[in-house]
Amino acid sequence: MTKEQDIARGSLSCAKCPLRKREIFRVFEADELSFVEHFKKGDLAVRRGATLLVEGAHNPHLYTVRSGWGFRYKLLEDGRRQIVNYVMPGDLVGLQGSLMGEMQHSVEALSPMQLCVFEKAELFTLYERFPGLAYDITWLASREECMLDEHLLTVGRRTAVEKVAYLLAFVLDRAKESGLSSNGTLELTQQHVADTLGISLVHTNKTIARLVDRKYVKWEDGGCRILNPEGLGELAGWMSGSSAKRPFL
Amino acid sequence: MTKEQDIARGSLSCAKCPLRKREIFRVFEADELSFVEHFKKGDLAVRRGATLLVEGAHNPHLYTVRSGWGFRYKLLEDGRRQIVNYVMPGDLVGLQGSLMGEMQHSVEALSPMQLCVFEKAELFTLYERFPGLAYDITWLASREECMLDEHLLTVGRRTAVEKVAYLLAFVLDRAKESGLSSNGTLELTQQHVADTLGISLVHTNKTIARLVDRKYVKWEDGGCRILNPEGLGELAGWMSGSSAKRPFL
DNA sequence: CGAGTGATTGAGGATGCTCAAACCACGTGG
DNA sequence: CCACGTGGTTTGAGCATCCTCAATCACTCG
Numbered sequence: 001m002t003k004e005q006d007i008a009r010g011s012l013s014c015a016k017c018p019l020r021k022r023e024i025f026r027v028f029e030a031d032e033l034s035f036v037e038h039f040k041k042g043d044l045a046v047r048r049g050a051t052l053l054v055e056g057a058h059n060p061h062l063y064t065v066r067s068g069w070g071f072r073y074k075l076l077e078d079g080r081r082q083i084v085n086y087v088m089p090g091d092l093v094g095l096q097g098s099l100m101g102e103m104q105h106s107v108e109a110l111s112p113m114q115l116c117v118f119e120k121a122e123l124f125t126l127y128e129r130f131p132g133l134a135y136d137i138t139w140l141a142s143r144e145e146c147m148l149d150e151h152l153l154t155v156g157r158r159t160a161v162e163k164v165a166y167l168l169a170f171v172l173d174r175a176k177e178s179g180l181s182s183n184g185t186l187e188l189t190q191q192h193v194a195d196t197l198g199i200s201l202v203h204t205n206k207t208i209a210r211l212v213d214r215k216y217v218k219w220e221d222g223g224c225r226i227l228n229p230e231g232l233g234e235l236a237g238w239m240s241g242s243s244a245k246r247p248f249l
Numbered sequence: 250m251t252k253e254q255d256i257a258r259g260s261l262s263c264a265k266c267p268l269r270k271r272e273i274f275r276v277f278e279a280d281e282l283s284f285v286e287h288f289k290k291g292d293l294a295v296r297r298g299a300t301l302l303v304e305g306a307h308n309p310h311l312y313t314v315r316s317g318w319g320f321r322y323k324l325l326e327d328g329r330r331q332i333v334n335y336v337m338p339g340d341l342v343g344l345q346g347s348l349m350g351e352m353q354h355s356v357e358a359l360s361p362m363q364l365c366v367f368e369k370a371e372l373f374t375l376y377e378r379f380p381g382l383a384y385d386i387t388w389l390a391s392r393e394e395c396m397l398d399e400h401l402l403t404v405g406r407r408t409a410v411e412k413v414a415y416l417l418a419f420v421l422d423r424a425k426e427s428g429l430s431s432n433g434t435l436e437l438t439q440q441h442v443a444d445t446l447g448i449s450l451v452h453t454n455k456t457i458a459r460l461v462d463r464k465y466v467k468w469e470d471g472g473c474r475i476l477n478p479e480g481l482g483e484l485a486g487w488m489s490g491s492s493a494k495r496p497f498l
Numbered sequence: 499c500g501a502g503t504g505a506t507t508g509a510g511g512a513t514g515c516t517c518a519a520a521c522c523a524c525g526t527g528g
Numbered sequence: 529c530c531a532c533g534t535g536g537t538t539t540g541a542g543c544a545t546c547c548t549c550a551a552t553c554a555c556t557c558g
Contacts, residue, residue: 076400077486082402099391101491105398127384131376134383138376140391142348148397149354152330153323156447157407160545189504198405203546205506221555222504237326242350438536452514454538461520470523471536 008038014040019089019248020064022179026245027137035130036249039076039122044115052107052115053094059103062120063093063110064249068113069180071192074105085147086110087176090248092140098123110188116249136247139158143246150238155198158236160207166236168217172226187223252443263289268315268338268497271428273458275385275494284379288371293364299365301356309371312342313498318429320441321354330486332445334396335359335420339429339497341389342483347372359437365498390493399487401418404447409456409486412446415485417466421475422489436472 014037019025028036042064046052052070053059065087073083074095084105087093096121097103127134154166168186175181194204208224211217216232218225226232233239268274277285293312295301301319302308314336321342322332333354336342344353347369376383403415417435417474424430443453457473460466465481467474474480482488 004474072398072475074398076402076406080406082405084398084401095387096391096395100395104395110282124380124384127380127387131373131380131522132450134380134387137384137389138344138390139348140393141387142345143411145390145394145397146345146349146353148394148401149321149323149333152333152397152404153325154400155401156331156408156445159323196405200547202506202548203503206546208504219505245348440536449515450536451516451538455514458538468537 017066017249019179024177024243024246025090026247028249029132032130032133035126035133037125039118040116041119042117044117046109046115048109048111050062050109052109052113053097053103053105055069055103055106057097057103058101059097060064060096060120062095062118062123063115064099064118065089065091065093066114066116068111069175070107070109070113071196072105072107073195082198083192085144085151086174088174088180090246090249091178092137094120095137095141098105110192117144127173133249134245139247142221148240151196154236160197160199160203161210162236164193164200164204164207164211165216165232166238167193168211168224168226169232169236170240171227171241172229177243179238184226185223185228186197189222190219260315261290262286263498264265266315268428273426273495274339275496277498278381281379281382283408284375284382288367288375290368292368293366295358295362295364296378297358297360299358299492301358301362302346302352302354304352304355306346306352307350307367308343308346311344311347311372312364312365314338314340314342315356315363315365315368317360318424319356319360320355320445322444323354330444332441333350334393334400335423337423337429339495341386341497343369344386344390359438359441365394382496382498388496400445407498409448409452410459411485412448413442413453413460415487416442416445417460417473417475418478418485418487418489421478429494431477433478434469435475438471439468446482450475 004233014020015033020028041061043066052063054072067089069086069088070084071083073081075081087107087135093107093115094103096105122228150170154163171186171188172181175186190204190208191201193208194201199207208217208219211232212219216226216228216235218227263269269277280418290310292315295460301312304323316337317336318337320332320335321331324330336356342356342364343352345354390492399419403412407415420435420437421430421433424435439453439457440450442457443450448456457466457468461468465475465477465484
């Protein structure tokens with residue numbers, strides 16, 4: 001877990017961060033930018049499969065995803081796993097741990113990831129000096145809450161087909177928004193799908209097969225290609241949320 | 250929905266708020282208190298069964314629960330309902346709507362409730378002038394996220410018995426913490442339990458029956474009595490979270 | 499080539515669902 | 529007082545969904 005991680009002093013200026021150019025993110029003031037630049041303590045690169053954060057650990061850092069993606073999950077003692085959400089570029093990772101002591105979940109990379117590292121001890125300074133940024137952070141936490149609500153609805157009340165349809169539509173939507181998947185392709189295994197939706201691997205496979213038959217998706221080696229995102233959304237009774245400007249960092 | 254609600258100008262001073270006396274809540278500074286007092290726009294009283302907030306609506310207000318309890322839920326088009334979490338004294342209600350436009354969930358009262366009403370338009374002023382309070386709000390949002398993660402784990406991966414055990418232990422824990430249930434009694438129907446855990450009413454009933462047999466709980470008219478909270482926690486593989494001081498308002 | 503990862507398939511059984519009916523405590527109005 | 533409706537709980541029956549176990553297959557990598 002340590003060997004896969006690699007912290008280096010930030011070499012990239014926040015002002016020139018390519019993420020900031022994406023129209024989905026709100027524009028920062030000059031003073032905000034320079035503060036964030038100061039707030040940032042370094043870069044972290046992890047490879048696919050690496051565990052970024054571990055449930056139960058105390059971690060002095062807070063991260064923003066710059067590229068790549070991963071997932072947050074929790075485990076039961078006997079190994080049952082529940083994926084709780086996915087993290088993508090622009091997302092803040094580790095806020096819970098910052099505010100409440102030890103981490104209540106782990107996060108693992110689904111692809112190589114690059115993250116910006118912040119010091120959680122300095123978070124309060126941010127609150128004191130930049131209420132706008134503080135507000136942004138609350139906004140992000142609120143958005144996460146919103147996604148979790150929807151996931152609960154899915155896992156609790158949608159049928160298996162609706163579940164898979166929802167998940168794929170949801171993940172693709174977010175991936176596109178954050179600039180991850182331009183071609184409608186998602187690199188995740190059926191085991192991930194199963195662990196997100198609370199169904200078994202076998203049943204997940206058979207459910208996906210039905211969607212493949214109906215030409216909603218195509219499963220390729222180590223990932224899937226979404227052929228009809230709107231159709232999936234309809235099937236699940238879900239609509240992509242507001243794609244208003246959102247803050248990050 | 251309007252007739253059940255009753256807004257009155259705040260008559261109760263925040264400094265004398267009985268909630269503040271409970272040792273679970275952090276102590277406020279004098280200036281924080283006076284700001285909150287000014288921030289507070291009135292009181293809201295709703296009766297049992299009333300819908301406080303409606304999914305899809307825009308609401309200019311933000312609330313803190315002063316007494317009583319309720320639940321947040323989402324609906325699918327065909328009426329399937331998922332209860333997403335419970336709200337209890339000290340909880341902030343409606344923050345999502347404040348930050349992200351329209352409400353993504355509804356909330357209904359499980360008992361008569363009293364709430365403090367705030368203007369969401371003034372939230373940013375709070376962020377500018379009281380970073381400590383702003384931090385508190387983020388803290389609350391983060392805590393909510395934490396609970397939702399655990400719920401997802403429950404609904405997705407725990408068995409029916411574990412689910413019921415978890416839910417009862419969890420709700421009782423929170424209720425005690427916030428001063429709701431001193432006698433180990435919870436007034437909720439099996440339908441609520443079912444809709445929280447993503448299982449059918451009939452199956453919920455049969456699962457509860459097993460817990461009753463084993464003397465973990467007793468179901469009384471319109472509610473249940475928890476006989477062995479620790480046992481329930483063990484059964485579910487769940488431990489009550491940190492009961493550190495927490496902020497409110 | 500052998501090992502490992504992920505997808506796929508079939509079989510049989512447990513879990514959980516729907517439907518339907520009954521029951522009980524309660525409050526209402528004749 | 530009793531008949532009735534209501535909301536919540538309880539039960540049984542039969543069936544659909546979903547699970548586990550087990551085996552196979554395709555593909556990559558050392």
